[in-house]
Amino acid sequence: MHVLLTILLAVSPYLARVYEYMPAPGQFTNAMPAATTDDTPETMAAKAEAAIADNAGKTVCLGAWGGYIVFGFDHPVTNSLNDYDFRITGNASYASYAKDTSRKGGSAEPGIVMVSYDTNGNGLPDDPWYELAGSEYNSPATIHRYAVTYTRPDGLADIPWTDNRGGSGVVPRNSFHQQDYFPLWAPDQLTFTGSLLASNAVDEGENGQHSFILYSYDYGYADNHPNKTDGCKFCIRWAVDNNGNPVNLPAIHFVKVYTAVQQVCGWIGETSTEITGAEDLHPDMLPTGLDPSPMPTPTHAKILRDGQLYLMYNGIMYNVRGTRIK
Numbered sequence: 001m002h003v004l005l006t007i008l009l010a011v012s013p014y015l016a017r018v019y020e021y022m023p024a025p026g027q028f029t030n031a032m033p034a035a036t037t038d039d040t041p042e043t044m045a046a047k048a049e050a051a052i053a054d055n056a057g058k059t060v061c062l063g064a065w066g067g068y069i070v071f072g073f074d075h076p077v078t079n080s081l082n083d084y085d086f087r088i089t090g091n092a093s094y095a096s097y098a099k100d101t102s103r104k105g106g107s108a109e110p111g112i113v114m115v116s117y118d119t120n121g122n123g124l125p126d127d128p129w130y131e132l133a134g135s136e137y138n139s140p141a142t143i144h145r146y147a148v149t150y151t152r153p154d155g156l157a158d159i160p161w162t163d164n165r166g167g168s169g170v171v172p173r174n175s176f177h178q179q180d181y182f183p184l185w186a187p188d189q190l191t192f193t194g195s196l197l198a199s200n201a202v203d204e205g206e207n208g209q210h211s212f213i214l215y216s217y218d219y220g221y222a223d224n225h226p227n228k229t230d231g232c233k234f235c236i237r238w239a240v241d242n243n244g245n246p247v248n249l250p251a252i253h254f255v256k257v258y259t260a261v262q263q264v265c266g267w268i269g270e271t272s273t274e275i276t277g278a279e280d281l282h283p284d285m286l287p288t289g290l291d292p293s294p295m296p297t298p299t300h301a302k303i304l305r306d307g308q309l310y311l312m313y314n315g316i317m318y319n320v321r322g323t324r325i326k
């Protein structure tokens with residue numbers, strides 16, 4: 001009875017905690033949520049949490065490529081092995097006037113999703129991260145191990161960036177948003193790493209007019225399909241390690257989302273992933289093969305050479321399906 005009550009009281013399906021919020025520069029950076037020069041990484045994480053935790057439904061913007069947020073739930077999200085596990089909401093919509101009718105398009109601003117298991121059991125997201133391999137993961141147009149450094153300009157100016165492949169560009173200012181576009185609480189140089197997806201925008205304007213359609217990738221990205229669609233749902237079994245090998249996680253404690261494209265669409269500005277919330281789609285499900293309520297913290301866990309995560313409980317090693325291996 002006590003255990004049952006504890007579970008009922010503890011578990012909310014909704015995103016409960018924002019651990020870190022570090023947007024890249026952008027037209028909504030320092031505005032969504034609002035920042036001042038007094039803010040710190042801690043106060044900005046708290047502002048982001050107030051905006052999107054507990055189904056609050058406000059919007060947090062991640063800025064240009066690489067800008068990210070790290071959040072979690074009040075319980076581990078179980079890997080169901082055969083169904084969607086959680087969803088992330090954003091503000092993507094489809095445009096009825098998109099000309100390519102073979103795919104959905106509108107305002108898709110895809111964000112790559114990563115997951116992490118609290119391997120060291122300290123309740124903090126300081127453990128290995130695994131990318132969820134979305135539909136573009138194996139595309140030849142996707143660049144893995146990408147990195148971009150943004151540099152704070154003097155005054156209110158376009159923000160220059162360089163990448164680790166000899167490329168460079170700017171996040172341009174526009175007339176609609178007058179605040180500083182470089183995160184006020186960040187160091188003067190900000191470097192992000194991750195995967196870069198190909199640009200998804202097509203200028204379908206005619207007669208000198210611009211009309212940008214941002215086409216949705218098939219699946220596996222945040223802010224890429226409208227919130228009522230399955231395109232917002234994610235499977236923990238899509239997780240891969242740095243070499244692209246599948247990783248079987250029994251559950252995940254932490255989620256990271258970062259803007260996946262580096263593109264500027266004329267007057268609508270840079271593409272930036274937005275997040276409005278997240279939800280565990282089966283908050284009462286326990287990991288297959290384990291008997292934890294709540295899930296126990298392994299005394300030891302490690303990734304072996306086969307790329308799989310192994311967990312030690314009371315001196316006995318299990319694979320993530322709960323099968324004793326030695």
Ligand SMILES: [Ca+2]
Nearest residue numbers: 118122124126
């Ligand atoms: Ca940890």
Ligand SMILES: [Ca+2]
Nearest residue numbers: 109272273274
């Ligand atoms: Ca955006």
Ligand SMILES: [Ca+2]
Nearest residue numbers: 091109223274
């Ligand atoms: Ca968006």
